Amino acid sequence: MAKGHTLYARVVLDSPLPQLDHPFDYRVPDALVEQIAVGQKVVVPLRAGNRRCDAWVIELLDEIDFSGRVADVDSIVTTVPVLPVELYGLARTIADRQAGSAVDVLRLAIPPRYVRAEKAFLSAVTHDAVTKVAPANSSREFHLFSGGVEELPTGRSVPRWTTSYAAAAAQQMQADRSTIIVLPDFRDIALVVEALDALGQTEHVVRLDAGLTGAARWTNYLRVLSGERVIVIGNRSSVYAPVASLGLIMLWDDANDAMREPLAPYAHPRDVALVRQEQAQCDLVIGGFVPGPASARLISLGYLQLRELGPKRRPLIATDAQTENQPSTTRIPSIVFTAGKQAIADGPVLVQVAKPGYSTGVRCTSCGTRANCNHCGGPLRLARQGANPSCRWCGRLEPNYVCRSCKSTSVASVGAGSEKTADELGRAFAGARVVVADGAHQIERVAGANTLVIATPGTEPIADGGYAAVFVLDGEIARAREDMDTDQQALNAWVSAAALARDDAPVYLSGTGPVLGKVLALREFVAFVTSLVREREQLGLPPATRAAVVTGSAQAIAAVRTEIRALPIRSILGPVPSGPEEQRLIITCDYKHALELATTLRALIVKTAQAPRPSARTQGQRISRLNVRMDDTWLSSSTTGGAS
């Protein structure tokens, strides 16, 4: 900047207060003019100069139109521009969309700073001049995978979709563009990293997941900022990674519970990716075996182009499709013994069961009353055969259980978990090695014939070469969840297990019921989930609409109801009590009006935050509070506190 001019810095304050979530202008003192840059973290005075606040520089200006007294920037915290303008733009858009603060988004996007790691990084790295690259095609696709595994040159197998993702990232790298890969869990990250290694991409892979140490995460964040072309891989917040020359964002299994952001402003990485795709004009891929409702909606709107990938595979056979109303007395269908015994000579066999442990419940033998924990009321079960009953919720042992209603002390187990299934099948499959994989025993990988794997959904080991057969038991348990997305979630859990089979291996499922049985047999997943979304359309529910879940004190909720009266909303559910002196209201509206609703709710949040606080005199009264969640997963059991 030329001398003689006054330079101003527009900043966004690092404060959680909603009323401060807008730009503030400060004068840049002469001493800082040479060093200050957009994206840096600085310290600024706030009110009278005694208070200080961290802030990010989002713009440098020669003049401002603020009429009040302008204070000076105090100091520069870090010279590294940790908040590039594009990232602030994205954070602002997401915050506005979610009725939240940009700062809350930035807290997810920018990892905590580690000064020592930063010094080490800066002294080691030579900065290349960053050259801009022509944007990608701006395509948006849903990749529907048929399943299957692929053998890497290392001899280890990985799911076929991971090699597809790795190849797409490698192709971007070839074109001098960066890729961001967002995955639900650490297992997926490890598998895709393995697939990337096999393609010789190791040196370009930058992990940003929470599994790293804080220092490593900050170092990797700095590397992303450096301008180098990279393949970022991580969990949901990686979707914000400020890579240079973004060519492609890929998400896997966006309907997975782990993809839901529990932190304010609760922006789903899929929605962030959709916004970012438009802002960066990059390519976007969402992939899965069964599309989630949100993706199915976008496919049916033509916003996401559907691509079916992978070879034709053996049909998925529902063994009980015709016997829905006559539940079999034997949980394990005979096909498991016949087809299973035949297959196991040829390779590992996978049996997916719904629950871990030995029994899923305990019942009094004389009166049949279901046994519950004396401490928390949770259901008792047997962790292993002959074990004392223990609580599924709090884990407490209940060695001397006495029935509430008949005082009997004799109990019997009901329902079979992975351990009991392993016992039963182990006896039938004499000579087979029986492996139990569930939350408590994580097993990454199995190989070889005569291996029988019993696993719960999401914990199935990869079999080198693929499983020779896959059986899904307990379908009715997966379908029993009291959840809007139950059918989609159940299909996804089953097909994810089936996907680990060899292409020509048989897959049998029991307890699916006739409707899902047919969907599985015909592999009509897109059509089926689309039909679920159409039903929601009739009901005016997400993802056909957008919803805001508003919780707060009675007076705050009353203010919301008054304020939204004039808005073009679809429906208002509630208010219902949702806690001590707290009410909940659910507002739905069409997508095109959601921003208007968010803006209105945001204004009320600011107003509520500035409302009178409790004082000595009004001590008895509750503080006025207001919380807004604008995501589309609020009907799921995990958000309403179901236990499993």
Add this chain to the structure above:
DNA sequence: AGCACGCCGACT
């Protein structure tokens, strides 16, 4: 949040 401003009751 935190701090200043400002408007009514007990005080030297």
Add this chain to the structure above:
DNA sequence: GTCGGCGTGCTC
């Protein structure tokens, strides 16, 4: 008369 309680409002 004014000292200081605490609601109210604002933060470049």
